[in-house]
Amino acid sequence: MSEQDLTVPRPLPATSADTADEPGAAARVLGAPSLVAQDVHVTYRVVGSRGRERGAKSGGGRRARLRRLMDRGREHTGGVTEVHAVRGVSFVARRGESIAILGTNGSGKSTLLRALAGLQPMSQGSVYVDGVPSLLGVNAVLMKKLSGERNIVIGGLALGLTRAEIDAKLDEIVEFAGIGDAVYLPMSALSSGMAARLRFAISTARVPEVLMIDEALATGDAAFRQRSKERIEQIREAAGTIFFVSHSLAAVRSMCTRAIWLDKGVVRMDGDVDTVADAYRDHIKADKREARRARRAKLGEEEWQRRRQARRARREARRSAEAAESR
Amino acid sequence: MGAAAPAALSTGVMSPQDAARIAAENGLQPIGVRPSLRGYLRALRQRRQFTHVLASSKAYAENQGTYLGQLWSILTPTMNALVYVMIFGLLLKTNRGVENVIGFIVVGVFVYRLFDEGVNTAGRSIPTNGNLVRALQFPRVVLPTAGIFSKYLGQLPSMLVMLAFVLLSRFVPRNVPVPVSWRWLLLPVAILLLLGFTLGVGYVFARICAGVPDLLNFFPFVFRILMYASGVIFPINHYVHNAALERVLEYQPVALYLDLARQSVLHEPSIPLMWSKWLLALAWSVGVLLVGFVFFWRAEARYGRE
Secondary structure (H helix, E strand, O other), X not given: OOOOOOOOOOOOOOEEOXXXXXXXXXXXXXXXXXXXXXXXXXXXXXXXXXXOOOOOOOOOOHHHHHHHHHHHHHHOOOOEEEXXXXXXXXXXXXXXXXXXXXXXXXXXXXXXXXXXXXXXXXXXEEEEEOOOOEEEEOOOOOOOOOEHHHHHHXXXXXXXXXXXXXXXXXXXXXXXXXXXXXXXXXXXXXXXXXXXXXXXXXXXXXXXXXXXXXXXXXXXXXXXXXXXXXXXXXXXXXXXXXXXXXXXXXXXXXXXXXXXXXXXXXXXXXXXXXXXXXXXXXXXXXXXXXXXXXXXXXXXHHHHHHHXXXXXXXXHHHHHHHHHHHO | OOOOOOHHHOOOOOOHHHHHHHHHHOOOEEEOOOXXXXXXXXXXXXXXXXXXXXXXXXXHHOOOOOOOHHHHHHHHHHHHHHHHHHHHHHHOOOOOOOOOHHHHHHHHHHHHHXXXXXXXXXXXHHHHOHHHHHHOOOOOOHHHHHHHHHHHHHOHHHHHHHHHHHHHHHHOOOOOOOOOOHHHHHHHHHHHHHHHHHHHHHHHHHHHHHHOOOXXXXXXXXXXXXXXXXXXXXXXXXXXXXXXXXXXXXHOHHHHHHHHHHHHHOOOOOOOOOHHHHHHHHHHHHHHHHHHHHHHHOOXXXXXXX
């Protein structure tokens, strides 16, 4: 089992939502292309684990038992599982665009971003980009044993800033992160929220031509979220292109002009943010309905009704209990 | 997409030629491909501060989280050397054909550790820095380089401890005193030559261990054999009597660097100053460093796939 796809592709035609015919689209001013992705494929290699089909069972009998025993040994030694996370994504991004990448968990959004940023080797295809793209993630963990200040220096140098530029920006970064004197403590002494804020502050210290944001706004308290939103807005004005991964459709609608919907590693739809977001939301709802229907069919009508009654009864009981408490 | 966009810009099928043409028209650079060797060297030069800070921070972080903190960078090698004094100076009453057995062993062990730890850190550098690799773009050769630098920096104090023990060994019975001589100034040169060799071997290690992590579990045993085959704690010629084998063992690079260090620090009649060995060591350093660097660079676009 050298190559095994853990996700099964559903035969879905990629709906191309070209907004060229819509009146609003022509008015939008777009710059020159800043990023070209052509047939991008990403395959993860997971060394030391053997992917297994769920529910795969060998039959009875002695031979099968022997095989099962051998399989049990093989499961724990060797083997490489290849996970085909992104399967042929092509698009062109232009200056002044901010593009949301939508999709359910495991649809390949983050992997695609990393590949576009040159951090995840591609197994096929090519990406061309203007300058050095910067990926802003919450998981840019630096060195836990060192102080926040030391981490700022390391992060800044890694981003390509000079030592003098970092020294000049140090106060600003600390102030933005809002961690005060805690910056002189080892990172391991900081709360996870503080560490996340510091990482965000470090990674936005340099304004790139292409900025990619992976769920970074989800961290921190309300005040910090507001500050980071403003910072991203600033960067967007200065930077050419922004890619934005988020599960919040509201945030996506307010920040982006275009959306690409990924489904199991394939572009399902690409176009105006509202059009794609609507279609995505409808799809999610339909999926939930579908799941409910499948469950109903599986359980049988009688059992389904019985559970529904029970659920309602529990809800009623909870409500009356809450009402009693608040009184 | 704007109304004026050519057909190739819409989502769906795009040929590699279309993509390359659009990129060329707009001055976009390909990403995720291996840079030219010259470009790679330039990028490395730009990140030399990064390499340096990463190395010194890692060396510092090693002793963080303890009450005595950086004092351990002196205490650890001191206790290490004391163990050798106890075993070889007080328990085993053999001089192994050298005049100052404490000096011989302490120099051997401490200098060998530079190489051993350096190469091991380099081998682990890609997987252990997975977070940096996945978050930031920079020439990956920075990681093994910084790893080896940090080990060398972190062991500078232990070099001082080594010299102190060489001097103090005169108080241990059966050890001929070692005088302080101008040759001690050669020790930094020997260490620098060893650094070049360690970097070269480390680069090779970093690449193959990034591909096959299992080797990290296997190599410690290779290194243990190498340690005994390099005359770290006993002179090779004291135990090997086959002339051809002795030659090979004496001139294999690791033994050669240990020999240089002993030429510099000790005053053994059996280890005279031989400039031909210094030239040979220089050739090993430069050659292995170049080969290792090119070998690492050739896989640049593939690091971080796991």
